[in-house]
Amino acid sequence: MSIVMRVATPDALGEIVEAVAGFQRPGRPVQLHPGDLGWNWSLGMQKLADAVRVWSRDGEIVAVGMGDDDGLIRMGIAPSAGDDAVLAGRILDDLPDGYRAVEARSGRAFRALLDSSGWVADESWTPLTRDLAKPVEDCGLRVETIDPHDVRDQLLHDRVAVQRAAFPTSTFTVERWRTMAAAPAYRRARCLVAYDNAGNAVATATVWTAGPGRPGLLEPLGVHRDHRGQGHGRAITVAAAAALQEMGSSHATVCTPTANTGGVATYVSAGFEQHPPVTDFRRPSR
CATH class of the missing domain: 3.40.630.30 (Gcn5-related N-acetyltransferase (GNAT))
Structure with missing residues (x-):
């Protein structure tokens, strides 16, 4: 062979x-x-x-x-x-x-x-997974999903702005989002934007399935630098798990640098099981 x-x-x-x-x-x-x-x-x-x-x-x-x-x-x-x-x-x-x-x-x-x-x-790197066989709790924030077939400009701009504020070296743009969303892989994906009680866009995540009954992925997930320390990381993680569950994934998965102890703790607080590095x-x- x-x-x-x-x-x-x-x-x-x-x-x-x-x-x-x-x-x-x-x-x-x-x-x-x-x-x-x-x-x-x-x-x-x-x-x-x-x-x-x-x-x-x-x-x-x-x-x-x-x-x-x-x-x-x-x-x-x-x-x-x-x-x-x-x-x-x-x-x-x-x-x-x-x-x-x-x-x-x-x-x-x-x-x-x-x-x-x-x-x-x-x-x-530390892998983490959440079994989606059981119901996922409410995340406590208002979460909007970007519809690639009916994109609201403000929602899309919020998604890009949070991405760039969460990751200092990010070069993400509206044009790059549109390129990504037009690709075949995005047919099994969702982009989420979370808002606090004052209406500020505070966190975002993109989730990807691999088909029903298979593990889905959180990639990327971030919290706006001006709104950290308020539990928004846990909230958007829970929202991402809920979205993957709705889309038929068996598990929500993520892998983060082991040195990122705060990130590992956030995922664990959102119901993810930590696996050996x-x-x-x-x-x-x-």
């Missing part, structure tokens, strides 16, 4: 998103998700395609990697191929020198190969 690696093309992105959706299983490690691809789609189809590598075995996609400008590639591996040592070797051989780090939370064979090949532990792998020095 032959394994082939290719760089994605814009026309193939829809197929790749569906394949990555099929990788998501309840109880499995939090790995590359359709929402990760969907969020990066805001940068444009061609830029996303250039960043994506796909490994196929006899025509079936069994692994997908998405690189970023910092030299990190984030991997998703099909559960059926997690113990495939041949695939693991091929992925490692195919990684360009430009990738200094690998996010590989799934695929035991690939993780073991990275370890035995001298790759060392890099940044530590997992590290990225950094290429050995030469």
